[in-house]
Amino acid sequence: MTIDDIDFNALYKQHLIACNHYHLPPDKWDKKAPKMAENLVGKPSRYNAQLMAAMQMQPDETLLDIGCGPGTFAVPLAQHCRQVYALDYSTGMLAALAEFKHALQLDNLHLLHKSWADNWDDVPAADVVLASRSTLVDDLDDMIAKICAKAKKRVYLTSVTQRHFLDEGVFSAIGRDDVGFPTYIYLLNRLYQKGIQANLNFIETESGRFMGETYEDLLASVEFSLGALNEQEKQRLAEFYRQKQQHNEPIKHGQPKWALIWWDVA
Numbered sequence: 001m002t003i004d005d006i007d008f009n010a011l012y013k014q015h016l017i018a019c020n021h022y023h024l025p026p027d028k029w030d031k032k033a034p035k036m037a038e039n040l041v042g043k044p045s046r047y048n049a050q051l052m053a054a055m056q057m058q059p060d061e062t063l064l065d066i067g068c069g070p071g072t073f074a075v076p077l078a079q080h081c082r083q084v085y086a087l088d089y090s091t092g093m094l095a096a097l098a099e100f101k102h103a104l105q106l107d108n109l110h111l112l113h114k115s116w117a118d119n120w121d122d123v124p125a126a127d128v129v130l131a132s133r134s135t136l137v138d139d140l141d142d143m144i145a146k147i148c149a150k151a152k153k154r155v156y157l158t159s160v161t162q163r164h165f166l167d168e169g170v171f172s173a174i175g176r177d178d179v180g181f182p183t184y185i186y187l188l189n190r191l192y193q194k195g196i197q198a199n200l201n202f203i204e205t206e207s208g209r210f211m212g213e214t215y216e217d218l219l220a221s222v223e224f225s226l227g228a229l230n231e232q233e234k235q236r237l238a239e240f241y242r243q244k245q246q247h248n249e250p251i252k253h254g255q256p257k258w259a260l261i262w263w264d265v266a
């Protein structure tokens with residue numbers, strides 16, 4: 001057997017099903033929208049700065065931002081570029097983005113309510129295609145085909161390097177092992193198998209921080225990744241939270257590093 005015998009899309013799908021993130025419904029993201037709008041849009045971060053620097057967007061260029069969220073990149077880039085098409089399947093995220101569009105009078109920012117999985121015939125092509133932290137798609141081949149159909153000049157995708165977004169202490173606290181998310185290596189390999197030799201860099205982030213304020217926020221973040229906890233797991237998580245509070249220790253959620261996968265369109 002050689003690496004060419006491995007179907008990285010099939011393997012990826014198996015992994016996504018195993019970690020309960022296959023067909024993730026948009027309302028899971030709707031709930032996160034207000035906090036993400038507050039924490040991400042217009043807020044300087046190492047992640048945002050490094051991705052912006054890598055993209056080198058020019059004032060005469062157009063952007064298709066897939067899984068745009070509340071506008072982390074769509075908002076600043078609409079202030080800088082010719083046209084921005086911001087696509088997301090979460091109405092909550094698009095509502096947050098619409099508020100920025102309205103407040104900043106961004107007439108060149110166009111909101112597209114669509115999923116990666118929908119028909120994209122009416123999605124405009126753009127000079128640059130971006131999918132930042134929104135590449136846990138159901139089907140890598142479909143994603144690659146859509147990106148290739150829409151990108152005129154350059155593509156930038158970011159993907160996870162670590163299998164968990166949760167503080168590792170959570171797993172020992174609640175007594176669960178979890179397969180975690182499929183990392184960037186599936187996507188990089190599948191691109192290669194599709195004839196795209198993409199570049200790979202890494203984006204270092206501030207050490208991850210749990211952005212919530214209460215135990216209920218922590219529970220919501222854990223259940224977002226792992227599905228519903230049973231009563232015993234909830235009690236153990238509450239004790240973990242109490243200990244962290246008592247010792248004034250941070251809860252380290254997040255990805256310390258993201259993979260940046262990018263290529264020039266030939």
Ligand SMILES: C[S@@+](CC[C@H](N)C(=O)[O-])C[C@H]1O[C@@H](n2cnc3c(N)ncnc32)[C@H](O)[C@@H]1O
Nearest residue numbers: 029067068069072088089090115116132133134
């Ligand atoms: C972690 S947020 C990233 C937001 C923004 N791109 C950023 O980097 O800050 C992921 C976004 O992808 C969107 N998303 C997830 N799955 C999607 C899908 N299948 N189709 C379209 N958007 C999706 C979510 O609604 C959410 O807004």
